[in-house]
Amino acid sequence: MSIGQAPPAKTRQEAVEQSSLAQIGDVDIDDVLDYVHADLKRLPDHMELYRRYLRQRWDVYELDFTQDVIDWRTRMSQEERDAFVAISSGFHHGERQVAVDLPVFMLGGTEESKIYMSSQIEDEARHTVFFDRFYREVVALPGSTVQEVLDASYPYVSETFVGPFGLLAYQADELRRDPEDLAARTRYGTTYFLWIEGVLALSVMKITLTYCRTRKFLPAYYAGFTATCRDEARHVQGGMRFLRDAVQSDPSQLREIHETLRTILSMNGAVSRRLALEALGWTPEEVRRLMIRQLSMKLSDVGIDLPPDIQQMIQRIEPELAGG
Numbered sequence: 524m525s526i527g528q529a530p531p532a533k534t535r536q537e538a539v540e541q542s543s544l545a546q547i548g549d550v551d552i553d554d555v556l557d558y559v560h561a562d563l564k565r566l567p568d569h570m571e572l573y574r575r576y577l578r579q580r581w582d583v584y585e586l587d588f589t590q591d592v593i594d595w596r597t598r599m600s601q602e603e604r605d606a607f608v609a610i611s612s613g614f615h616h617g618e619r620q621v622a623v624d625l626p627v628f629m630l631g632g633t634e635e636s637k638i639y640m641s642s643q644i645e646d647e648a649r650h651t652v653f654f655d656r657f658y659r660e661v662v663a664l665p666g667s668t669v670q671e672v673l674d675a676s677y678p679y680v681s682e683t684f685v686g687p688f689g690l691l692a693y694q695a696d697e698l699r700r701d702p703e704d705l706a707a708r709t710r711y712g713t714t715y716f717l718w719i720e721g722v723l724a725l726s727v728m729k730i731t732l733t734y735c736r737t738r739k740f741l742p743a744y745y746a747g748f749t750a751t752c753r754d755e756a757r758h759v760q761g762g763m764r765f766l767r768d769a770v771q772s773d774p775s776q777l778r779e780i781h782e783t784l785r786t787i788l789s790m791n792g793a794v795s796r797r798l799a800l801e802a803l804g805w806t807p808e809e810v811r812r813l814m815i816r817q818l819s820m821k822l823s824d825v826g827i828d829l830p831p832d833i834q835q836m837i838q839r840i841e842p843e844l845a846g847g
């Protein structure tokens with residue numbers, strides 16, 4: 524390969540697959556998003572995802588935020604810092620909530636899925652620590668415990684966070700009564716794996732990581748959040764496999780997916796204040812298109828069709844950013 528020539532797609536996918544934490548800072552976020560979708564048509568099984576987890580697990584304490592602190596204090600404008608905190612606080616709280624809401628989902632399903640789910644719980648806990656470190660060391664929020672730092676970032680959380688994460692908390696409570704209830708698992712899986720991870724989280728990753736990469740800011744945040752996105756590839760693939768298998772084993776589960784999407788899309792956009800996306804180089808229309816694309820790609824790849832009323836709701840999606 525000559526210098527300056529973009530590496531071929533296969534090599535880029537291998538780079539995403541195999542990078543260590545020290546190498547992943549060179550990986551482009553678009554290649555990680557392609558990696559999320561590359562396997563969706565085939566959908567790896569739980570033990571394959573678990574083996575991949577063991578290879579890709581990274582140590583959140585290896586990140587060095589020294590340069591990020593300099594960038595945050597001296598190179599980013601107040602407007603950029605405000606927009607960044609407004610978007611990432613939904614993720615900080617989202618990671619914490621999915622980490623504590625996932626064990627109830629792990630209780631149901633096959634033994635293979637329980638083994639795999641233990642790795643996703645560990646991922647989500649590590650992502651919570653990643654944001655805890657970022658908020659303490661770079662943003663310099665006060666607090667000596669994980670809870671205190673969460674409390675300090677709470678005022679920045681957008682009110683749209685309440686919709687999908689409130690719904691997930693409700694669905695986790697419902698599942699706690701009977702962890703084997705397939706319809707309750709499908710509703711929970713639609714909110715968590717399809718909407719929160721597959722649409723909201725991947726959109727935040729694309730927006731904040733493109734900003735970091737084009738401005739050459741926040742290298743440890745970039746490395747840690749890109750590694751988080753690679754973890755999300757496993758979560759989304761495992762989640763889409765669950766939804767596809769649920770519908771194949773019982774076609775009435777499709778109705779549960781549709782009803783849950785109607786609930787989610789009805790709540791979407793119920794906001795009284797807008798995120799200042801422009802500070803990070805994005806217009807609301809671009810974010811809308813990004814979210815529609817993230818949702819459509821997953822549904823079409825796993826063969827989940829939507830009735831016209833939901834398709835119309837999707838075209839009217841309002842920019843909403845959180846994740847987990």
Ligand SMILES: [Fe+2]
Nearest residue numbers: 720755758847
């Ligand atoms: Fe996740």
Ligand SMILES: [Fe+2]
Nearest residue numbers: 618647650847
């Ligand atoms: Fe996560």
